[in-house]
Amino acid sequence: MSEVSSVPGTGMIIDGKALASELEAETKERVGELVALGRRPGLATIIVGENPASAMYVRIKHSACDRVGIRSENVNLHEDAGIEEIIETIRGLNEREDVNGILLQLPLPGNRDSAPAMAAIDPAKDVDGFHPVNMGSLLAGAERLVPCTPKGIVWALERLGVSLEGRETVIVGHSNVVGKPLAAMMLNRNATVSVCHVFTRNLAAHTRNAEVLVVAAGVPGLIKRDMVKPGAYVFDVGINRVEGKTVGDVEFDEVLKVAAAVTPVPGGVGPLTVSMLMSQTATATEMQEQINNR
Ligand code: NAD
Numbered sequence: 001m002s003e004v005s006s007v008p009g010t011g012m013i014i015d016g017k018a019l020a021s022e023l024e025a026e027t028k029e030r031v032g033e034l035v036a037l038g039r040r041p042g043l044a045t046i047i048v049g050e051n052p053a054s055a056m057y058v059r060i061k062h063s064a065c066d067r068v069g070i071r072s073e074n075v076n077l078h079e080d081a082g083i084e085e086i087i088e089t090i091r092g093l094n095e096r097e098d099v100n101g102i103l104l105q106l107p108l109p110g111n112r113d114s115a116p117a118m119a120a121i122d123p124a125k126d127v128d129g130f131h132p133v134n135m136g137s138l139l140a141g142a143e144r145l146v147p148c149t150p151k152g153i154v155w156a157l158e159r160l161g162v163s164l165e166g167r168e169t170v171i172v173g174h175s176n177v178v179g180k181p182l183a184a185m186m187l188n189r190n191a192t193v194s195v196c197h198v199f200t201r202n203l204a205a206h207t208r209n210a211e212v213l214v215v216a217a218g219v220p221g222l223i224k225r226d227m228v229k230p231g232a233y234v235f236d237v238g239i240n241r242v243e244g245k246t247v248g249d250v251e252f253d254e255v256l257k258v259a260a261a262v263t264p265v266p267g268g269v270g271p272l273t274v275s276m277l278m279s280q281t282a283t284a285t286e287m288q289e290q291i292n293n294r
Pocket of ligand 1: 175178197203218269270
């Protein structure tokens with residue numbers, strides 16, 4: 001498998017960039033079909049304030065849009081913009097036919113509650129999958145637009161030929177962005193799912209059972225070699241800055257010695273997330289097209 005590179009005597013490194021390129025190529029074809037119908041997909045991002053990390057993530061998303069042929073634009077609101085102004089901006093984008101996907105880049109300044117803004121996004125344009133209607137559909141087993149990071153992981157497992165049915169899966173982290181929606185997606189595919197978090201007693205006792213282990217805690221070095229079942233597939237979602245370097249939550253070199261395969265940081269889950277956002281923007285446009293044609 002080209003997406004999994006072998007290092008002699010160890011587990012495999014899951015090449016998130018290669019997988020993301022495959023997904024991007026598929027999305028580019030779908031975008032081409034939409035363009036032929038006169039419906040070029042459009043993605044609008046909103047940044048509130050001047051957070052450099054948010055600006056960087058949005059730049060990466062816009063570059064991906066350029067590569068697959070999705071039109072993109074960004075609205076930058078002032079740091080002091082109130083929730084009403086954010087909601088007004090979202091409503092304006094909801095109305096526009098040339099905007100098929102809307103993404104509010106989080107976090108909001110001062111870690112303000114984003115829930116009212118998320119709920120204002122038209123569920124049909126909610127390419128991040130955080131709207132309560134889309135979250136509810138996911139939980140009910142009818143996946144529509146869903147959060148991109150967990151969807152990217154599930155897509156990668158499918159692409160690598162790792163079936164989730166009956167599989168012992170453990171997720172470390174129970175956020176609305178990663179852990180909770182991933183648990184629902186894995187249950188929808190008939191995995192046996194445990195979700196661990198900061199209040200979990202004896203984390204290692206859970207992680208050692210995992211045939212598929214996904215770690216999204218934001219704690220560098222949280223998962224050590226003796227916490228991983230031999231032959232496990234390990235997805236490291238964490239993004240942490242340590243001594244000027246970007247690292248994940250998994251002790252990569254050590255865990256690679258026991259696992260079947262591990263995603264690196266950077267170059268693992270991150271590119272998959274961006275690529276899945278492109279795919280979902282195409283999906284949103286296709287769904288809107290079907291509604292308009294009814
Ligand atoms: P969050 O802070 O909302 O949630 C963290 C979760 O980890 C919580 O459930 C918490 O209980 C749990 N946790 C914290 N410390 C723990 C510990 N010691 N033991 C067990 N559980 C612990 O974070 P989030 O938004 O889900 O993001 C998690 C990490 O993933 C961050 O590093 C974030 O930057 C990264 N992330 C990466 C991507 C990507 O595309 N690669 C996307 C989203 C988030």
